[in-house]
Amino acid sequence: MATENQDRFDRVDWDEIAASRGRDLSVNTLGMLAFAVPLALLGLYDWRLVDEREATFGAIGYDIDITSLEYLFVFTLLLFAFYLVLPLYQNPRRTKHYWTEFKRNRPAVVSLVWLAIVFVGGLIGPLLMNAPQQDILISHQPPVYLSVDQANVANCVGEIANGRCHGTWEYPLGTTNGGRDVLTGIVYGMTTTMQIAFIATTIVAVVGISVGTVSAYAGGWVDEVLMRITDVVLSFPTFLMFLLILYIYGAGIGMFILVFSGFAWGGTARYVRSKALSISEEEYIKACRISGANTYGVVRRHVVPNTASSIITQLTLLIPGFLLFEAQLAFLGIGDTEVPTWGQLISAGRSDLAFAPWIVLAPGIVLFLTILAFNFLGDALLDALNPEAQAETDQ
Amino acid sequence: MTEPLLSVRDLKKHYPIKKGLLNRQVGAARAVDGVSFDIAPGETLGLVGESGCGKSTVATSAIRLEEPTAGEVLFNGGDRRGATRNDDGTHPNDVTRFDKGELKAFRRDAQMIFQDPSSSFDPRMTVGATIAELLSIHGMTDRGRRRRIVEDLIERVDLSASDYDRYPHEFSGGQKQRLALARALVLDPDLIIADEPVSALDVSVKAEVLSLIDDLQAEFGLSLLFISHDMSVIREICDRVAVMYLGEIVELGPTEEVFHGPEHPYTEALLSSIPTPDPRATLDEIELTGTVPSPTDPPSGCRFHTRCHRVIQPEDMEMDQAEWRRLLTLRKRIESREVDVEQATENLALDDEPDDLSDEAIKSQLRSEFELEAPLDSATAEATLETALDRLVSGDADGAEEVLSSSFTTPCETTHPEFVDHDADHKSACLLHVDDRPDSRIGVENVPQ
Known part of the structure; x- marks a missing residue:
């Protein structure tokens, strides 16, 4: 019976417990x-x-x-x-x-499957495949089942029939003008895409949530200063900034992610702040504060999880922007040439668009599908994670 | 006398009103303005009043969810019994002076239940986790023990232990209020402040929750500060009751005494608003006129005098109390320039023969608007009113105000009433009870008819 008594709320020796300094890690x-x-x-x-x-x-x-x-x-x-x-x-x-x-949202399920493919491909693809190598002898090979005029291909790997060079399974999506395999390029691009997506999201989430909650809870001049900084961030010409950095230091994909996510957290911070302000008026927050929880605990356990649904949605919709921007920079020729990205592939194929469209189309379509998938996913997450909608459907 | 568990002394909470670029303070909403009461161990004190009178602010300031502006809150629960004042006059048990560590210990001894069951639990956490969180905040690191304690407690509030893993939206309002009670209890407090805990519930559920609160209170010897605007709920659960009006307590006494012999006109009005199930009971509901004054600019003297149906007449007047009330209301309305002569004229033009728009007709329209039909009981009052209305109709509102405020005066607006003891534990703050008015008990026919 002794143990049973221990487990009643009025049998707890709080002085002893409060004096102990145990840490309870999840x-x-x-x-x-x-x-x-x-x-x-x-x-x-x-x-x-x-x-x-x-x-x-x-x-x-x-x-x-x-x-x-x-x-x-x-x-x-x-x-x-x-x-x-x-x-x-x-x-x-x-x-x-x-x-x-x-x-319920079918396109979103398909999108999730596609993103899973990109994710897994990005993670394990580079382990299974060798990095695409420059090989001028096999440039401009057409994708499998397709053919191209023999005159455009210096050295056809597949069979040549009626003056046309046919694609082979060796290079399922063809090769670039440098003889790099397009499929391998796309798989390696997946890694970069996922890196951009995950790292940028994390940076934006961490900075946005920190600034938003600190601003909401500190109030006064701290709030004022942080929100004005947020205004600056929101209206900052990030592209010009990036060009400047590129010109002075040269910039790789890491710098790209840092600079663009460093100026993308404004919206998140604003949103988190307003949400935190409204949540802090809720009675469960008052109940939590009256129980002796410190502000950090309240923010960590209640405010952030309750803003999470919208933050996740917002971040999902932010990723396509990053991917597009990376592709644009690569297309303009100021991207990171050392990293295989879809944008690099597209830009590599633009001069041969007339006779070798697969070099642009294959990564282009993959990029398009990925961006579309993130957008669908964001919409579906907004519906699925919204607690109000959840309560309504349960009633 | 035993030491009270909670002793609130002259508690004040003013919300500053700031304006302009530099956030200069231009005034303050005096939500709570000098409130004092005691709660004995095991006792339930009801705090009753209209919406916006500062009931909830008393609760949140006393428990230091908000910092009180002034006053003392002495809490003698836990192992703080028998403390004496320090040399500098401060008290070691003063909640308003607790440092961080003391405050955290105090949180274990005083808890609160809120009004709205729909927002009292985090929608993203299971209710069990929400309740167990309190244990972990106070350092209980044993997961299994936390769960066992909370499951036991959930069963004590008549729900099942398996509800631990359910989410708030899966419960009804009454169930959520039970769970809120469980959360308030989990740290084994001495005092629970319940802020309108049943006003969002329907009648049958309300009764269940109230009886649960009653049972748990008896079992664990809790003290309760029970805030409500509902007199019938207060009567059911409270040992003593404090009536609040506009940031001040106007009457404080044992529940039965207050309900049977209210000493303050405001309490009387509140009590008359309780519906009686007896169809033969005579309906003598007291209707309070006028709106609740703003706490930013509370009325002088007795704060209730602008609406009081027993507002005191000057020595030289002898008239019907209701008529006197209406005269004062007219005076207030003219002072705040709310009497619209043009509107009255327009109404008149719409009503009857539009050609009769003489001053006399407008005056009688105004009189009927304020139910002050000529002639008044008192000849002097009648003459004063006529003069004032003449001035008003001729567009001289200042003159009308001057005439009215010089002759229609009441001690209620100049003198702030102090508490008068009636019985051992029953006191009220009303000028009717001040000693120089010998026959001043409400209920005894002291008011001229």
Whole structure:
């Protein structure tokens, strides 16, 4: 009976409990730490001890190098896994509810499948395929089942019939003028696309949510200053800024992500601030404060989760913008030429558009579908995650 | 006398009104203006009043959800019993002076239930997690124990332990209020402040929740500050009741005494508004005239005098109390320039023969608007009113105001009433009870008929 008595609310010795200094870490935080700490150590080792030209794992005989962008990417993937996917698994009933709501929107389900393909392709594709190599001998090969006038192909890999060079399964989507395989290029582009999507989203979410909640809860001049900074960010000519940086320092894909997401959090911050202000008037926040929770706890456990649905939607709709912008920069020839992106492919094919349209069309269509998918996904998430709509349907 | 659990002394909460570029304070809404009361251990004190009278602000300031402007809130619960004042006059148990650590300990001893069941739980958390969160905030790291305690508690409020994993929208309003009660109880407090906990519920559910509150209070020896605008709920659950009007307590006493012999006209008016199930009961509902004054500019003297049906007449007047009330209302309306002579003229033109738009006709229109049919009981009053109306109709509102305010005066607007003790624990603040008026008890026929 002693244990039973222990578990009644009026049998708790609060003085003892309040005096103890135990920390109660959730599974999510533990998992995050378990992976993030080794990653951080590896990063530190790579940064301080490994020579710049040496591969990260060179010391143990593997010729695998990890770039700083990849560190960031893995870190954001961990964040998503432990704070977005794992909670969905932990709350199966709610997840099921979201899924039934989400399922109603058919295009969104198709979009999700497409994005899953892009995601998985981006993650494991580069491990299975070699990076596309320049090989002038096999330039302008047409995609499989298609043919092109023999005069345009220097060295046809497939069969030649009636003066036309036919595509082969060796290069299913054809090759570029440099002889790079388009399919491999697209798969490698998926990695970059996912890097842009995840890293930019994380930066925008972290900065936007921080600025928004601090602004709402601090009030006074802090609020005033932060919101004016937000105004600046919202009206900032990011493209000109990027060109300037490009001109002075030269800019890779990492700089692109940093600069553009660094000036994209304005809307999120505004939204989070207004939402936090309205939520802080709710009675459950008052009840939580009256229970002795500190402001950080209230924001972390109640305000952010309750703004999450709209933030997630907003971020999903922000990603297409980034992807398009990257493609535009690449098309203009001021993108990062060292990174295989869809934009690079499109720009590589523009001079041969007349006789080799696949070089532009294949990555173009993939880009188009991806952007469309993100938009559909955003719309469907807005409907599925909206708690008001949820309460209405349940009534 | 035993030490009260909660002792509120002269509590004030003023909301500054700021204007302009530099946010200069131009005034203050005096939501709570000097409120004092005690709650004994195990006792239920009802706090009753109209919407906007500051009831909820008393609660949120006393529990320091908002910082009070002035006053003392002494809380002697937990292990704070028997503390004495420090040398500098401050009290170690003064909630308004608690530092962060003391405040957190205080949070375990005083909890609150809110009015709106629909927003009292986070829609994105299971109710069990919401309740268990309180335990974890106060340092209980054992997950399993948290869950067991909360499940036990959910059963105590007549729900099932499996409701732990359900979301707020899956419960009805009454169930949510039970869960809110469970959340308030989970830290084993000594005091619960219930801010209109049943006013959003329908009658049968209301009764269930009230009896649950009653049972739990008896079982765990809780003290309750029960805020409501509903006199019948107060009567059912409270040991003592405090009546608030415009930021001040006007009457405080044991529930039965207050309900049977209200000493303040405002309490009387509130009580008359309770519907009686007896069809033969004579309907003598007291209708309060005028609107609730703004707390930014409360009336002078007794704050209730602008609406009081027992407002005191000057020595030299002898007239029907209702008529006196209407005269004062007319005076107030003229003072605030709310009497529209043109409107009255237009109404007249619409009503009868439009050619008769003489001053006399307008005057009689105004008189009938304020139910002051000529002639008044008192000849002097009649003459004064005539003069004032003449001036008003001729466009001299200032003159009319001057005439009225010089002769139609009441001590209620100049003197702020102090509390007068009636019985051991029953007091009220009304000039009718001040000593130099010997026969001044309400209910005894003290007002001229």
